[in-house]
Amino acid sequence: MKDVELKMLERAKALLExxxxxxxxxxxxxxxxxDPSPASFETVEELNGFVYxxxxxxxxxxxxxxxxxxxxxTAVFLKPCDTYSFNQLVKEHRIKRENVHVxxxxxxxxxxxxxxxxxxxxxxxGVEVIGKEVKVTTAYGEETLKKPEVILTKCETCQKTHxxxxxxxxxxxxxxxxxxxxxxxxxxxxxxxxxxxxxxxEQLSKCIRCNACRNVCPACSCVKCVFDNPASGIAxxxxxxxxxxxxFHIIRAFHVAGRCTDCGECxxxxxxxIPLHLLNRKFIKDIDGLYGEYQAGETADGKTPLTSxxxxxxxxxxxxxxxxx
Amino acid sequence: xxxxxxxxxxxxxxxxxxxMGLFIPVKKAGEVNYEVWREGKEVSLETLKTVKSPKNMFFxxxxxxxxxxxxxxxxEIIDVRGEKRPFVLFGVKACDYKAIEVLDKVFLxxxxxxxxxxxxxxxxxxxxxxxxxxxxxxxxxxxxDATAPQGDVTTWLDGENLYWQANTEKGETLTxxxxxxxxxxxxxxxxAQQTATKTIIDSLPFANLDLSKFKPENLNELxxxxxxxxxxxxxxxxxxxxxxxxxxxxxDIRDFKTNExxxxxxxxxxxxxxxxTLMAHGNSRTTQMQRFRQxxxxxxxxxxxxxxGLYSCVGxxxxxxxxxxxxxxxxxxKTLGGKDND
Amino acid sequence: xxxxTLIPKIGVVTDIRKDTPDxxxxxxxxxxxxxxxxxxxxxxxxxxxxxxGECMFSITSSPxxxxxxxFSIKKCGCVTEVIHALxxxxxxxVRGPYGKNFPVEEDFKGKDLLFIAGGIGLAPLRSxxxxxxxxxxxxxxxxxxxxxxxxxxxxxxEEIQTEWMNxxxxxxxxxxxRPQEGWDGHVGFVPAYVKELGLDPNxxxxxxxxxxxxxxxxxxxxxxxFEKSRVYTTLELRMKCGVGKCGRCNVGDKFVCKDGPVFxxxxxxxLPDEY
Numbered sequence: 021m022k023d024v025e026l027k028m029l030e031r032a033k034a035l036l037e038x039x040x041x042x043x044x045x046x047x048x049x050x051x052x053x054x055d056p057s058p059a060s061f062e063t064v065e066e067l068n069g070f071v072y073x074x075x076x077x078x079x080x081x082x083x084x085x086x087x088x089x090x091x092x093x094t095a096v097f098l099k100p101c102d103t104y105s106f107n108q109l110v111k112e113h114r115i116k117r118e119n120v121h122v123x124x125x126x127x128x129x130x131x132x133x134x135x136x137x138x139x140x141x142x143x144x145x146g147v148e149v150i151g152k153e154v155k156v157t158t159a160y161g162e163e164t165l166k167k168p169e170v171i172l173t174k175c176e177t178c179q180k181t182h183x184x185x186x187x188x189x190x191x192x193x194x195x196x197x198x199x200x201x202x203x204x205x206x207x208x209x210x211x212x213x214x215x216x217x218x219x220x221x222e223q224l225s226k227c228i229r230c231n232a233c234r235n236v237c238p239a240c241s242c243v244k245c246v247f248d249n250p251a252s253g254i255a256x257x258x259x260x261x262x263x264x265x266x267x268f269h270i271i272r273a274f275h276v277a278g279r280c281t282d283c284g285e286c287x288x289x290x291x292x293x294i295p296l297h298l299l300n301r302k303f304i305k306d307i308d309g310l311y312g313e314y315q316a317g318e319t320a321d322g323k324t325p326l327t328s329x330x331x332x333x334x335x336x337x338x339x340x341x342x343x344x345x
Numbered sequence: 346x347x348x349x350x351x352x353x354x355x356x357x358x359x360x361x362x363x364x365m366g367l368f369i370p371v372k373k374a375g376e377v378n379y380e381v382w383r384e385g386k387e388v389s390l391e392t393l394k395t396v397k398s399p400k401n402m403f404f405x406x407x408x409x410x411x412x413x414x415x416x417x418x419x420x421e422i423i424d425v426r427g428e429k430r431p432f433v434l435f436g437v438k439a440c441d442y443k444a445i446e447v448l449d450k451v452f453l454x455x456x457x458x459x460x461x462x463x464x465x466x467x468x469x470x471x472x473x474x475x476x477x478x479x480x481x482x483x484x485x486x487x488x489x490d491a492t493a494p495q496g497d498v499t500t501w502l503d504g505e506n507l508y509w510q511a512n513t514e515k516g517e518t519l520t521x522x523x524x525x526x527x528x529x530x531x532x533x534x535x536x537a538q539q540t541a542t543k544t545i546i547d548s549l550p551f552a553n554l555d556l557s558k559f560k561p562e563n564l565n566e567l568x569x570x571x572x573x574x575x576x577x578x579x580x581x582x583x584x585x586x587x588x589x590x591x592x593x594x595x596x597d598i599r600d601f602k603t604n605e606x607x608x609x610x611x612x613x614x615x616x617x618x619x620x621x622t623l624m625a626h627g628n629s630r631t632t633q634m635q636r637f638r639q640x641x642x643x644x645x646x647x648x649x650x651x652x653x654g655l656y657s658c659v660g661x662x663x664x665x666x667x668x669x670x671x672x673x674x675x676x677x678x679k680t681l682g683g684k685d686n687d
Numbered sequence: 688x689x690x691x692t693l694i695p696k697i698g699v700v701t702d703i704r705k706d707t708p709d710x711x712x713x714x715x716x717x718x719x720x721x722x723x724x725x726x727x728x729x730x731x732x733x734x735x736x737x738x739x740g741e742c743m744f745s746i747t748s749s750p751x752x753x754x755x756x757x758f759s760i761k762k763c764g765c766v767t768e769v770i771h772a773l774x775x776x777x778x779x780x781v782r783g784p785y786g787k788n789f790p791v792e793e794d795f796k797g798k799d800l801l802f803i804a805g806g807i808g809l810a811p812l813r814s815x816x817x818x819x820x821x822x823x824x825x826x827x828x829x830x831x832x833x834x835x836x837x838x839x840x841x842x843x844x845e846e847i848q849t850e851w852m853n854x855x856x857x858x859x860x861x862x863x864x865r866p867q868e869g870w871d872g873h874v875g876f877v878p879a880y881v882k883e884l885g886l887d888p889n890x891x892x893x894x895x896x897x898x899x900x901x902x903x904x905x906x907x908x909x910x911x912x913f914e915k916s917r918v919y920t921t922l923e924l925r926m927k928c929g930v931g932k933c934g935r936c937n938v939g940d941k942f943v944c945k946d947g948p949v950f951x952x953x954x955x956x957x958l959p960d961e962y
Contacts, residue, residue, distance in 0.1 A: 052550070055671040078669075223374050232583035236581055250623075257615065258407045259612070291588075292376050
């Protein structure tokens with residue numbers, strides 16, 4: 021990973037020095053080895069804090085909504101999954117494509133510090149990834165963990181590849197993986213309605229109304245969210261453990277249906293670790309089944325299943341009952 | 346000092362629960378938060394940081410305040426509060442206990458907030474000393490001793506036992522109720538644990554944060570610091586930090602129409618939200634930088650200025666762990682707090 | 688103040704006066720027909736229409752009025768819109784009084800007073816002016832400069848013309864922004880008018896109006912030689928609780944609801960620029 025970081029840094033420097041771009045969006049070092057923050061760098065000096073490591077899981081695409089409005093070009097480092105969000109935002113006219121220079125960077129999955137800590141490993145001072153193992157250095161010594169057990173949930177089923185790039189920095193091949201991203205959804209579908217209700221009720225009752233899922237979501241790019249409308253008669257920040265009050269998440273899933281690229285940021289940021297991505301994935305699975313396979317964000321143009329009509333379109337009700345297709 | 350074997354703790358919970366309500370850290374769907382205890386729930390005293398702090402025991406995230414009934418032109422106001430049943434808040438860590446003191450200064454200051462007060466008065470707080478602080482902890486910076494929390498009762502937990510020491514009259518009353526489950530002793534074990542824990546606390550990475558710059562007289566200089574822009578750049582404007590924070594106390598008051606009249610409730614609010622200061626003719630904080638700055642200035646400068654220098658941060662480190670983009674109060678302290686942070 | 692500070696009292700609207708196209712003045716008493724509570728000039732109250740919302744308004748009437756309270760309210764948001772649709776006899780809720788008042792019993796005593804208001808900014812000043820009129824001998828000369836967009840936007844014009852203008856040792860200067868048929872008075876913005884009038888800088892001044900008016904008027908006063916420590920204003924920010932607990936109306940370490948809304952200009956100078 022260090023070699024990739026060096027290469028990225030080199031490009032960032034060159035782009036800023038030549039004046040080709042006015043700023044670079046990447047990540048900056050935190051206090052620990054595992055807490056980098058998204059950041060913009062406008063000078064070579066600022067790049068002192070630049071970092072690209074196993075914990076740079078944040079999707080930077082949404083920041084480009086504001087950044088691409090600024091004077092001068094913005095360079096951005098995008099991981100494979102981030103490029104889908106980028107394309108989708110370009111498609112929705114949220115990002116000015118011509119103002120952005122996309123540098124595709126490799127990603128061999130990112131680590132989740134919460135999962136590492138949940139293994140009883142604390143005071144982490146460094147990590148090294150060797151194949152399928154993660155060597156964690158701590159104040160108390162070294163621990164070796166299995167990488168698949170400590171990567172971000174969103175990375176567990178990721179098979180995404182860069183969909184957009186103006187240049188790329190890819191130094192290592194990503195091993196082929198055979199994973200079914202709908203396996204968890206299928207499990208939920210196999211439940212009885214009561215079991216499923218109980219599952220979501222237990223999960224959603226943890227919600228603290230922080231809106232992190234919405235605010236991080238690249239598909240939630242409304243200037244003013246419907247849930248923030250003071251005249252709506254509801255306050256999204258008031259939590260009530262009655263189930264209907266938790267419809268927030270279900271309504272949000274409907275709002276982003278057909279546009280959600282499955283970037284998984286919603287689940288990454290949830291302070292209560294609610295598997296919100298499963299709601300979106302259920303929609304994706306259903307859309308695939310009803311209208312043929314579709315991946316939002318694969319392109320920045322073209323028709324989308326929920327916004328175009330064909331006479332041969334399935335009737336959702338019939339499909340649900342198993343009477344069509 | 347008393348002690349009770351760890352495997353008998355369920356008996357203790359049941360006994361308390363028979364007399365009054367019991368709120369305790371419980372694991373549900375993978376996460377630990379304070380909840381009403383019931384037989385069969387998975388209590389997790391060992392969890393260092395519950396996701397939400399125990400503040401919602403006194404200051405619930407949503408609370409009905411009153412009801413309005415209209416008949417013709419006549420309006421009637423009904424106070425919807427019932428008698429507060431006494432309850433025990435069990436397992437409160439030193440930082441969270443200190444946070445209650447911070448909240449008290451807001452809600453119990455004249456004019457007293459009676460909603461908060463009635464819950465507060467009905468509560469006996471049993472604190473639990475920390476034995477495994479982690480790298481995001483920095484309570485010692487605020488003068489808090491995690492190995493000897495205050496409270497009506499202080500407890501310590503090791504591999505074998507829970508040790509129990511009453512500190513107040515309320516604590517003695519509770520002790521009398523459950524005393525038959527206890528054996529005497531534990532002083533040596535507690536002392537050994539405290540010594541070991543203190544060594545860890547002293548070596549924590551944030552143990553020496555420098556707060557010297559955060560003084561009322563530096564208010565304007567800090568407010569005008571150029572660094573806020575960069576520090577807040579990645580902020581999503583979500584409310585995670587405020588809602589997991591044990592000292593954040595901002596609230597909103599709203600009305601909700603029901604078939605049986607209008608309910609006026611209050612709910613937690615977040616200064617990070619874009620509509621926090623929005624009013625009909627404008628908004629005094631229109632950028633995320635201003636909102637971000639407000640939150641940290643409140644904790645580190647405004648609140649201390651109003652409360653004899655007491656900071657409204659207790660170093661629990663929840664924001665360090667939970668901010669989606671890894672922004673937090675430690676980064677602010679390191680950037681603006683004083684030269685010893687370099 | 689009531690013991691239950693967040694639980695309001697019920698108020699009955701006994702009179703509604705339409706002052707301007709978008710300002711109405713509401714007279715309010717308790718259900719027993721008596722005044723709801725005592726206050727001092729400059730203090731505010733939370734008025735609400737249950738189901739719609741609660742808003743902070745300054746109490747426009749003078750404390751010396753023993754019978755009722757008045758609120759002059761401009762229609763500008765969702766709550767005020769509903770308030771404007773009220774009819775006489777309607778019941779609303781009121782709680783208060785909140786905040787610090789003008790120092791009418793301290794710093795203002797024995798002084799010559801200058802009141803400068805723009806538009807609905809007269810509302811909080813009306814309470815002080817009528818208080819001063821009631822205890823006339825306690826104060827020196829009074830000068831009032833009041834401006835609005837048009838003659839139709841001058842709040843309380845009847846009281847101004849019939850009472851204030853006839854009060855001994857009290858000068859009233861009115862101005863409107865643009866010339867208008869039927870108006871033979873002064874035309875021009877308040878800040879410019881204040882400078883034109885060449886007022887005595889030894890007066891104690893009170894300003895209330897839109898932020899832009901306050902900014903330019905203050906600059907004008909300073910040019911005339913007024914001292915900032917003798918210039919007062921009253922602020923408005925988003926409020927919910929009224930008692931310094933809900934955490935939203937602060938400017939620096941001061942809460943507008945509790946430490947304000949009345950501030951000396953010298954106090955505001957010490958606060959960060961965020962209001």
